Amino acid sequence: MALETSIDQASGRVPITIVALKGELDASNFTELIEDVRRLYEEGSRDLLLDLTDLAFMASSGLVALHSILRLMHGEAPPDPEAGWGALHSLGLDVSGGGTQTEVQLCGPQGPVERVLTRTGLSRLFLIHPDRASAIAAF
Amino acid sequence: MALETSIDQASGRVPITIVALKGELDASNFTELIEDVRRLYEEGSRDLLLDLTDLAFMASSGLVALHSILRLMHGEAPPDPEAGWGALHSLGLDVSGGGTQTEVQLCGPQGPVERVLTRTGLSRLFLIHPDRASAIAAF
Amino acid sequence: MSDSAERSEASARTLRVPSELGQLAALRDFLRTAADEAGVGDAGAADLVQAVDEAATNAMIHGHAGRPGWVEVDVATKDDRFVVNVRDDAPGFDPTTVQSPDLSVHPANRRPGGMGVLLARLCVDEMTYRPRPGGGNILTLVRRFERNGKEDR
Amino acid sequence: MSDSAERSEASARTLRVPSELGQLAALRDFLRTAADEAGVGDAGAADLVQAVDEAATNAMIHGHAGRPGWVEVDVATKDDRFVVNVRDDAPGFDPTTVQSPDLSVHPANRRPGGMGVLLARLCVDEMTYRPRPGGGNILTLVRRFERNGKEDR
Numbered sequence: 001m002a003l004e005t006s007i008d009q010a011s012g013r014v015p016i017t018i019v020a021l022k023g024e025l026d027a028s029n030f031t032e033l034i035e036d037v038r039r040l041y042e043e044g045s046r047d048l049l050l051d052l053t054d055l056a057f058m059a060s061s062g063l064v065a066l067h068s069i070l071r072l073m074h075g076e077a078p079p080d081p082e083a084g085w086g087a088l089h090s091l092g093l094d095v096s097g098g099g100t101q102t103e104v105q106l107c108g109p110q111g112p113v114e115r116v117l118t119r120t121g122l123s124r125l126f127l128i129h130p131d132r133a134s135a136i137a138a139f
Numbered sequence: 140m141a142l143e144t145s146i147d148q149a150s151g152r153v154p155i156t157i158v159a160l161k162g163e164l165d166a167s168n169f170t171e172l173i174e175d176v177r178r179l180y181e182e183g184s185r186d187l188l189l190d191l192t193d194l195a196f197m198a199s200s201g202l203v204a205l206h207s208i209l210r211l212m213h214g215e216a217p218p219d220p221e222a223g224w225g226a227l228h229s230l231g232l233d234v235s236g237g238g239t240q241t242e243v244q245l246c247g248p249q250g251p252v253e254r255v256l257t258r259t260g261l262s263r264l265f266l267i268h269p270d271r272a273s274a275i276a277a278f
Numbered sequence: 279m280s281d282s283a284e285r286s287e288a289s290a291r292t293l294r295v296p297s298e299l300g301q302l303a304a305l306r307d308f309l310r311t312a313a314d315e316a317g318v319g320d321a322g323a324a325d326l327v328q329a330v331d332e333a334a335t336n337a338m339i340h341g342h343a344g345r346p347g348w349v350e351v352d353v354a355t356k357d358d359r360f361v362v363n364v365r366d367d368a369p370g371f372d373p374t375t376v377q378s379p380d381l382s383v384h385p386a387n388r389r390p391g392g393m394g395v396l397l398a399r400l401c402v403d404e405m406t407y408r409p410r411p412g413g414g415n416i417l418t419l420v421r422r423f424e425r426n427g428k429e430d431r
Numbered sequence: 432m433s434d435s436a437e438r439s440e441a442s443a444r445t446l447r448v449p450s451e452l453g454q455l456a457a458l459r460d461f462l463r464t465a466a467d468e469a470g471v472g473d474a475g476a477a478d479l480v481q482a483v484d485e486a487a488t489n490a491m492i493h494g495h496a497g498r499p500g501w502v503e504v505d506v507a508t509k510d511d512r513f514v515v516n517v518r519d520d521a522p523g524f525d526p527t528t529v530q531s532p533d534l535s536v537h538p539a540n541r542r543p544g545g546m547g548v549l550l551a552r553l554c555v556d557e558m559t560y561r562p563r564p565g566g567g568n569i570l571t572l573v574r575r576f577e578r579n580g581k582e583d584r
């Protein structure tokens with residue numbers, strides 16, 4: 001099962017770019033996802049919803065992709081995949097107030113993907129909605 | 140994918156027992172199919188339709204099962220699976236007139252299963268119908 | 279040849295199963311997935327699955343004959359050739375020496391069985407045998423296919 | 432122990448793939464099928480798939496690091512334990528010595544990455560390492576499960 005990415009637009013209070021992932025996100029394809037989002041940012045997308053409903057598997061490299069996507073959507077220098085994961089730095093987000101960023105939000109994670117987000121604490125970086133409709137309403 | 144067998148009754152000009160096979164018929168399960176048919180014969184079935192529509196794979200051991208089923212339905216001593224395939228003898232059917240027996244008929248074989256029947260010449264032992272309805276009409 | 283054979287044994291995608299008939303389904307799934315990935319096409323994939331199933335079944339039933347052992351299948355694509363090696367650690371036996379049943383005889387007058395090697399042969403373009411260095415058998419099955427526009431990567 | 436390890440290497444159901452990230456999907460499929468057959472349950476199967484994917488990915492990325500090589504996974508069920516060995520021929524590395532990231536630090540203040548070994552560990556009940564006789568590594572992952580009424584045959 002490879003990874004398929006499909007891109008939609010929706011309008012909440014802001015224009016939302018929806019990236020729906022289908023299949024398995026692993027070390028063989030996570031950089032493609034980063035590149036897709038880099039392109040979307042360059043084309044003007046500023047608010048991103050990752051729809052994980054049909055994502056059957058996410059490796060820890062998928063978490064690196066989420067981290068990188070967050071950086072990209074905050075206008076930080078896009079990480080260079082050639083330089084390896086070690087080249088990525090921690091996010092310059094201010095989390096002292098306990099608030100969560102809203103530029104990148106997630107929806108629909110199924111059991112296995114949700115457990116990965118929870119076990120690694122990455123879920124704390126994102127607002128996670130049960131489905132696409134409630135996510136769009138939240139932007 | 141294991142083998143699932145489901146049994147139905149239908150009435151054409153004679154009462155027909157329909158054995159529908161789903162999954163894969165191979166060396167690990169072909170004797171179960173023979174035993175199912177042995178039991179049906181002992182319970183009084185005399186005309187048998189094997190519905191192969193959902194059979195995705197048939198190994199050469201499946202051909203041995205077809206051979207054995209034909210023997211059983213002609214009231215010949217049921218072969219003893221313990222004695223191995225070598226213990227089965229050729230069928231005592233009279234094929235000199237070119238006629239085909241009608242007690243066991245087949246329907247619905249898909250590409251792979253049909254090719255097995257054709258390549259080995261076993262298709263000559265059976266009337267093979269495209270679907271269940273036309274098979275029932277032919278009994 | 280032994281050198282390249284051993285290199286392929288080391289690094290091609292390979293599934294090894296214990297010699298139990300209940301493992302045949304896993305071998306078939308493995309072949310189906312690999313043939314699909316290679317773009318062999320539905321009929322070609324089904325034929326490869328059939329040939330490998332027959333070879334593996336014979337290794338288990340006639341080769342190991344109830345004794346413990348393993349059967350191993352590796353796959354590789356070389357240009358327009360899908361190449362499968364079926365290896366086992368059973369006593370040496372060359373199936374290409376098996377005499378084919380006479381298909382001109384009506385099946386009602388044939389003994390059942392004896393169709394496996396023939397079927398395997400009919401399902402592939404090449405079937406070659408060699409003993410496995412260290413003991414056992416290697417049966418190589420090749421099926422040609424059209425690389426219909428699939429990218430070479 | 433080396434004896435029983437080598438026997439298991441010989442006869443358990445085993446998938447070997449070349450060290451290429453594109454082969455990870457085949458390893459996951461293999462695990463999923465085997466765990467389903469064993470009746471491990473959906474969540475247990477998903478966790479085993481996750482753990483094996485992380486271990487195999489590390490062997491490929493950090494172990495072989497672009498050099499040719501192979502990764503091999505074998506599976507067995509022993510009572511209520513589903514046991515997976517992940518073997519490779521990469522330079523020796525014991526992942527059980529890797530220090531876990533501090534999960535109390537907010538992820539915004541952590542570096543990305545460094546989650547693979549931790550995730551694998553969290554997904555199984557036991558993780559043990561030993562060097563592979565002849566070179567390489569063997570990581571053994573065990574997940575317990577309830578044999579809910581499945582027949583012992």
Ligand SMILES: Nc1ncnc2c1ncn2[C@@H]1O[C@H](COP(=O)(O)OP(=O)(O)O)[C@@H](O)[C@H]1O
Pocket residue numbers: 199224332336337338340341371373376391392393394395396
């Ligand atoms: N791997 C093997 N080891 C030993 N004998 C074999 C092997 N494969 C085939 N044979 C012999 O060849 C015969 C024909 O095999 P096959 O065409 O597959 O038909 P079947 O297995 O139904 O008898 C077998 O009956 C057996 O005697």
Ligand SMILES: Nc1ncnc2c1ncn2[C@@H]1O[C@H](COP(=O)(O)OP(=O)(O)O)[C@@H](O)[C@H]1O
Pocket residue numbers: 060085485489490491493494521524526529544545546547548549
């Ligand atoms: N098989 C291996 N061979 C060599 N080094 C490894 C191996 N597995 C893990 N490591 C080392 O341990 C570190 C942590 O691994 P991991 O938790 O999987 O995170 P990541 O791979 O994202 O860095 C790696 O960065 C690497 O330095």
